[in-house]
Each structure stands twice: as C-alpha cells, then as structure tokens.
Amino acid sequence: MTAATVDFTALAGKGANPANRPSTSDIPWNKQKTSPLKIVGTVIGYLGMLCLTIFMVLPFVWMFLAAVKPNNEVFMVPFKWLPSVWHWENYINIWTDSNMLTWLGNTVFFAFCVTFLQVFTGSFAAYGFSKIKFPGRNVLFLIYIATMAVPWQAYMIPQYKILSSIHLTDTRWSIILLQAFGAFGVFMMKQFYDTIPEELSEAARLDGLSEWGIYRRIVLPLSGPSIAALGIITFTNTWNDYMGPLMYLRSPSLQTIQLGLKTFISQNSANYAMVMTGSVMSVLPILIVFLIGQKQFVEGIATSGMKG
C-alpha cells in the first residue's frame, strides 16, 4: 500500500493550478538553446497524446453519432461518420420503447442510498479508527485492510447465499447492503482523518466536547473534500455496477440502468441506433457527474489508490 501514502497535495497543486512552477530554466538569462532532440521529444509527446486521445474518444464519438443515425447506416460499408438524417427523436422514443424511466429512477435511488450510507458509516468508523484510542483498534483495522485484498468475485457466492437465506434477493435492500459497507470508504476517510492534527481533537476534548461533538463540529466540517471524493467515487461505482443487480434483481420493476440496458440490447439486437441511444442514456449522466466532480474524483483515487 505504498502509493496509498502518496501526498495528494502534490497532485492537487499541479492539477488545480496548471501554471508551471518557476524553475531555474524559466529565467531568461538561464535559458539554454533548445536542442533539436528536445523538439523531437515534444513533437513525439504531442503525437502520442493525439493518438491516445483518438483511441480514447473515438468509441464515444461513434456511440453518440450512431445513436442518431438511421438504423441502416450504423453498419454501412463503407462506413460514414455522419448520419444522412439526424434522428434526434430517438432520444424521445427511448422513453416509450423501454422502461428507461424506471431504470434511471431505480439507479438514482440506489446510488443515493449507497452513497449516503457509505459516506455516513465510513466517515463514522474512520473517526473511531483515527481519533479514539482503544485496545484492539489496530486489530480491527487490520481486518478491514485484509479483506480489501480479497476480490468480491471470490466471496460473491457465499454472500449471495447469506442474503438469499434471509430472503433479501430481488429486493432493493440487496443492492443497498451489497454496496454500502465496503472497507474502501473507511480506509479512504481514515487516510484523510490521520492528516488532521491530533491537537485539534485533544483541545476540543479538554474543552469538554463529547466525541460526537468533536466529530460533528470539528472533523466533519474539515472533511468536505474527502467526503466529496468518496461520495462521487461511490456514486459512480453504484451507477455502473452490473454484477450486483444481475445476481440479485429479478423483477423488471427493480432493474437498474445497466441491467435494463443489457436486457434492452438483447431484445432489440437489430435496432442498432436505438441500442446506442440507450447506451448514451446510461453513460451521459455519469459523464456529467464526473466532469463536475472531476477534481475530487481524481484526488480521491490518487490518495486511496483503490476502488470499491
């Protein structure tokens, strides 16, 4: 867990403020002549960036364009990027042709519940692990850390059997419980709380504030950025989760966007444009969330170095 301890202020500093730090070579009289090798390097750098941008973005561009193409143009030979007629009405028809509203509603509900629980219980537990000293604390935390190395795929079967033995499969509870108690949130919040100086909570303790008061009035207000980071990462993970809903949810009325989209794709496999419209609908909200919370997202990943 070496990178976990990487100081993320370095990243934040650079990410937030693209202005380069002044280095000695920026001072005019220190400027050396740019060597041809350096120019070649810069050109290669830009070329590499361009190629990889194309590789990263083209599938998205293709998806967005295919979503508004006439159906027979999606797989045209030779293929055309732009549709001959722009079928924007696909975005209206998708609401009636599929249960898009149900899927989105369910997904938003799950994502909010899970995010709330994860942030709430995670920051709570992190406070216990970081700021209160009691015997056995380190052992408990070690158990959390140890299970983080166990992939969910390895224990999904016993987990499923436990939840089905108490009749929680095919209920909203299954998805919420499944996602909300990860060790990841505790770990990430503890990383952050450890950076809050001990003196702060000690002083508050001397002033007679209860532990709950310290958490509520001092630690919580300071942890805005890391709560935002944990929140946005959890939200994205829950939104994109496919395996959980696939295993647990059977009723069409409970389906999430991922599960619904998959069903929609298998039922409309020849209706390419519509399938792409559905795909855009599943991707677009989370892309917007990501663009808004990009800074927190990236910092959160750089600090914790782990995902759920």
Place this chain on the structure above:
Amino acid sequence: MSVSSPKTKAPKGGKLTAKAITRRNTIHGLGFIAPNFIGFIFLILVPVLVLFYIANTKWSAFGDPKWTGLLNWRRLFKDDVFRAAFVNTIVYSVVHIPLTLAIAFALAVLLNSKLKFRSFFRTVAFFPYVTSIVAAAQVWNMLFDAKSGVINQFLGLFTDNPPAWLGSTTWAMPAVIIVATWREVGYYMILLLAGLQTIPTELYEASSIDGANGWKQFWKITVPCMRPTLFFVLVTLTIGSFKILDLTLVMTNGGPGTATLVLAQYVYRVAFERSDFGYASTVSLTLFALCMVVTLIQFWYNNRKEK
C-alpha cells in the same frame, strides 16, 4: 498509548482512572465503528470465512450444504473447463498487465510534462473508466463487428483478411484485452501521475546541468524514484486482472467456446447456471488463493524494503 496522560482526562473535570478512560474510549470507539462494522461483518467478513467451508461441500439450489471433504478438489483437477478458465485468466493477465502499465506510464509521463492541453487530456483518458461496462462493451462489440465494423473496415485497407475478432477463438481474447486496456489505462495513469509528482524537480534540474538528457533522466531518476508506486500499481493491476468478470460476461459471455472464459466467470456460471454453489466456491477459493499470493508478495516486498 497515552491513555493515562492528562490530555485525555474526562471533560467534566472529575478524576478518572486510566482504566476508566480506556473503558470509556473503547465504548466510544466501538460506537463509532459499529454502524459500518456490523454491516461489514455480515456482508464481507462472514462470506469470506464461510467460503472456506462451502468450498468443501455439495450445495445445490435447495437444502443445506453437505460436507464432502476433498471431493470438489479432485473434481477441480479433472475439470477441463476449469483448466481453460485458469489458463485464460493467466493469458489475459500476462498480456493485459504489461500493456496497461506501459501505456499508463507513458501517459503519466506526458501529463507530468509541460505540454499544453494536458488537463484536457487527463479528463479524456479518464472517461472510459467511468463509463459503464454494458455500454462500453456494446459499443466495442459493434466496432469489432467482423464484416461491417469500423475496425475491420479500417484494417481492410491494409489486409484482405482482417481478424474475425469476437467470432474467432484466437482473436476474441485480444479484443477483450484491447477493451480492458482502453477502459483501465486512465485509472492507473492517475496513480502513476501521483507518484511522478512526488519526485522533486530539483533532481531533474541538477541532472540537466550535469548534462543528462531526457532519456537518461527517465531511466536514472524517474524509474528508480517511481519504484514504490510502480510496485503498488503492479499489484493492483495484477489482482484486477485476475478478478476480471463483468467485461467478458457482457462482451463475449466467455465465448466463442471457452476462448474468453475466465475464472470469475466460471464461478458465476457454475453457481447461477448450474446451481452448484459448493463447487463454485471451490473455484472461488482458487481465485482467492491467486490474489492472496500476489498480496503476500507485496507484504514481503514492503517488509524487506523497510529493513
């Protein structure tokens, strides 16, 4: 622990013994941890522990698990599909890990330079990672279409015989690896970038005064300084590759034949398509063991370094 230090004295000013303070702290500490810990025990810890028992039982859709000792393990060693899944997982990892690491590292180095547009580029490189698997797999499936997909139309300019990708047993795995790399590269790029930015710029400045060029700086400064980060990324990447599931499930469903069937998907298949939960747990346990080996190597490496 400084439990008896005057700092942690009871707020109301009454004198508390060290024992009382410890007790009070324990109650408070456990109280804070409890909401998460209770969920954690039931949903993660118990399933992980129970796995070891179920792996040695026969458990069908109904009824209780029956202890069968080593029967499942004997079955495992004779199971050709398991062997195929195991080999596929290893093949996937062996190609995916270096590929992703190399591209992610190159991207991180680019982003750490003073090139323009890099913050735009960082955003773009991260897009695939926040995209849902289902949509991403669907788009790529259509791009990989053997006859009229964009990729093969492009390759058709150079060769008369482009690969059939997802329809072919040889090319399905490369296609999966390409998509997985496309999806994950941005994530590892961020981790590596965080590492790169901890390297003091003075090192580069000093070495360029001494006449070292960029290439030399990369191997003599960047790589040695990045060793801990690189190692951490390698471990995460390896475990991530071993446990790959949803991508192959959505993209190829393990096919054609067993060409892209991986361990985690075999677990899923045995459990949910054959309702054989006991044997599925046995397969899970091998996946578990595989990841544990990697984690243990990580521990061993970290300990050795600290000495």
